[in-house]
Amino acid sequence: MTVTDAREKALLESVPTGLLxxxxxxxxxxxxxxxxxxxxxxxxxxxLQDANSDDATAAFDAACAAQADWAxxxxxxRADILRRxxxxxxxxxxxxxxxxxxxxxxxxxxxxxxxVYGNGFxxxxxxxxxxxxxxxxxxxxxxxxxxxxxxxxGPCLLITPWNFPLAMATRxxxxxxxAGCTMVLKAAKLTPLTTQLFxxxxxxxxxxxxxxxxxxxxxxxxxSGPIMADERLRKISFTGSxxxxxxxxxxxxxxxxxxxxxxxxxxxxxxxxxxxxDAAVEGAFNAKMRNMGEACTAANRFLVHEDVxxxxxxxxxxxxxxxxxxxxxxPESTLGPIIDDGAREDIHALVTEAVAAGAExxxxxxxxxxxxxxxxxxxxxxxxxxxxxxxxxxxxxAPIVTFTTEQEAIEMANDTEYGLASYLFSRDPSRMYRxxxxxxxxxxxxxxxxxxxxxxxxGGVKQSGxxxxxxxxxxxxxxxxxxxxxxxx
Ligand code: NAD
Numbered sequence: 001m002t003v004t005d006a007r008e009k010a011l012l013e014s015v016p017t018g019l020l021x022x023x024x025x026x027x028x029x030x031x032x033x034x035x036x037x038x039x040x041x042x043x044x045x046x047x048l049q050d051a052n053s054d055d056a057t058a059a060f061d062a063a064c065a066a067q068a069d070w071a072x073x074x075x076x077x078r079a080d081i082l083r084r085x086x087x088x089x090x091x092x093x094x095x096x097x098x099x100x101x102x103x104x105x106x107x108x109x110x111x112x113x114x115x116v117y118g119n120g121f122x123x124x125x126x127x128x129x130x131x132x133x134x135x136x137x138x139x140x141x142x143x144x145x146x147x148x149x150x151x152x153x154g155p156c157l158l159i160t161p162w163n164f165p166l167a168m169a170t171r172x173x174x175x176x177x178x179a180g181c182t183m184v185l186k187a188a189k190l191t192p193l194t195t196q197l198f199x200x201x202x203x204x205x206x207x208x209x210x211x212x213x214x215x216x217x218x219x220x221x222x223x224s225g226p227i228m229a230d231e232r233l234r235k236i237s238f239t240g241s242x243x244x245x246x247x248x249x250x251x252x253x254x255x256x257x258x259x260x261x262x263x264x265x266x267x268x269x270x271x272x273x274x275x276x277x278d279a280a281v282e283g284a285f286n287a288k289m290r291n292m293g294e295a296c297t298a299a300n301r302f303l304v305h306e307d308v309x310x311x312x313x314x315x316x317x318x319x320x321x322x323x324x325x326x327x328x329x330x331p332e333s334t335l336g337p338i339i340d341d342g343a344r345e346d347i348h349a350l351v352t353e354a355v356a357a358g359a360e361x362x363x364x365x366x367x368x369x370x371x372x373x374x375x376x377x378x379x380x381x382x383x384x385x386x387x388x389x390x391x392x393x394x395x396x397x398a399p400i401v402t403f404t405t406e407q408e409a410i411e412m413a414n415d416t417e418y419g420l421a422s423y424l425f426s427r428d429p430s431r432m433y434r435x436x437x438x439x440x441x442x443x444x445x446x447x448x449x450x451x452x453x454x455x456x457x458x459g460g461v462k463q464s465g466x467x468x469x470x471x472x473x474x475x476x477x478x479x480x481x482x483x484x485x486x487x488x489x
Contacts, residue, residue, distance in 0.1 A: 003098060003329040011095055016196045018049050019216065022062035023209025029054045034218040036193055039105040039337040040327035040372040048192055051217035053226045059213035060227045063155045063182040066210030071152045071180045075130045078177055082126035085205035089119045096194065100165050101328035103191045105336035106291055108328050118167030120454035121174040121470065128475050129178035145486040150479040152180035153258055154234030157227050159186050161240045162339055163294045165194035171469045172237050173212060179478035184213045186223050190339055192216040231255055237477065242463050260467030260477045262459060264392045265420030268413035269299035272426040273307040280425035281315045283449030287423055289377065290450060292336050293396040297421035297452065301389050302400040303409050309402045317363050320377035325368050337373040338395055344373045347395035354380055354388035354399065390416065410438045419462035423449060
């Protein structure tokens with residue numbers, strides 16, 4: 001389906017540009033705005049109200065004021081709102097997909113995939129909302145009845161990154177709504193439009209005023225600062241870089257704040273000598289090139305057994321060379337732009353450094369000339385000590401390194417401070433269990449390159465973060481336990 005300029009314009013004009021505070025779309029108190037650009041062209045596509053710390057405080061006041069009533073709202077009502085929003089986003093799936101392509105750059109087909117995935121959190125947590133049971137038991141001594149209740153943790157601050165504009169928001173908002181929490185949501189300034197539209201849908205679905213407040217702004221820390229300093233805040237859930245996550249954790253210590261941290265990754269993808277090489281190439285391609293490699297789960301290091309390295313590399317490089325970089329609205333596009341020029345420069349600097357350290361460029365390795373921030377799909381043959389293996393690349397660049405034994409592959413995989421996603425390809429399920437036992441990653445894909453699912457507990461170990469999103473565990477992040485000892489045996 002071809003997207004016309006008129007269709008883009010109409011969609012962009014329909015997106016609310018204000019701050020959502022206490023159920024009203026408001027102007028920023030400073031009267032300032034900030035611009036959002038299309039990374040495929042570098043052109044401004046929208047201007048949003050630029051919230052400052054006063055607006056953030058007003059948004060948080062609204063969340064606090066709404067908390068007690070929202071906590072008392074029956075779970076079924078909360079679930080029904082989520083389910084209605086899910087149905088409404090399904091009806092407007094093309095709008096959401098196009099908006100993500102316009103502000104973030106991913107090809108439309110991938111943006112449609114994100115609508116399915118991201119919206120899935122609303123459905124999943126609409127189901128979980130009514131199935132979150134406490135328990136009662138009798139004390140072992142027979143002296144007390146013990147009741148364990150779940151309570152909403154309280155007002156939350158939710159901070160999301162730019163790479164999955166819908167899914168990162170729904171993955172936090174849906175469980176918070178399901179649990180009975182109120183919140184301030186702050187999206188990344190590079191991609192706030194999808195969040196604005198999502199918030200509008202949530203309001204239309206019947207969410208009471210003040211439960212979800214949205215502040216967009218050009219200065220992240222001036223929005224998070226006053227909220228995090230406020231003792232009424234009970235929880236922060238952050239998805240973004242490990243560096244910013246660490247800073248927020250330091251601040252969180254000030255009020256002993258509950259934290260969920262979904263941070264960076266350095267995912268190994270291991271291809272063993274007994275793998276189906278074609279399936280491994282397909283999985284590797286998906287694990288690397290989805291979202292232009294701008295995913296925390298993106299395969300970042302390709303560890304390939306030396307017996308299959310030549311075949312894997314040849315076929316994988318052919319897949320990369322078949323990609324068509326173009327604006328995501330172009331039906332031919334299979335690779336969108338990098339989010340902005342700075343991010344593209346960072347990727348190129350990593351490639352340049354890798355080459356200086358001895359990497360061989362198998363394909364790509366350069367910026368694509370012309371408008372927008374495109375980067376060539378790139379494969380590098382590297383030695384084990386190449387510095388690129390220690391960095392989160394966040395772009396369409398695949399360093400390939402060989403190994404000889406299973407133990408060596410496991411040690412190489414674990415040789416990072418990160419621990420989010422990992423992938424392995426092998427025909428031997430017993431090997432899968434052996435590796436899973438030793439590998440230090442929160443997520444592992446076995447013969448598959450895309451593993452995220454709303455029903456799965458997503459999250460990392462080591463410096464990839466704390467907590468889990470999705471699955472039965474996702475709602476726990478937004479609840480706290482209360483134990484009541486009842487002296488009525
Ligand atoms: P980022 O850390 O720069 O920004 C993330 C969010 O934090 C944005 O909303 C940003 O405005 C905000 N922010 C930045 N500085 C802040 C500060 N000082 N105080 C408060 N908020 C601040 O990350 P990014 O570039 O938007 O996203 C890419 C990173 O996110 C990568 O490292 C990637 O691995 C990670 N990520 C992790 C997951 C996961 O689930 N583990 C998912 C997606 C992305």
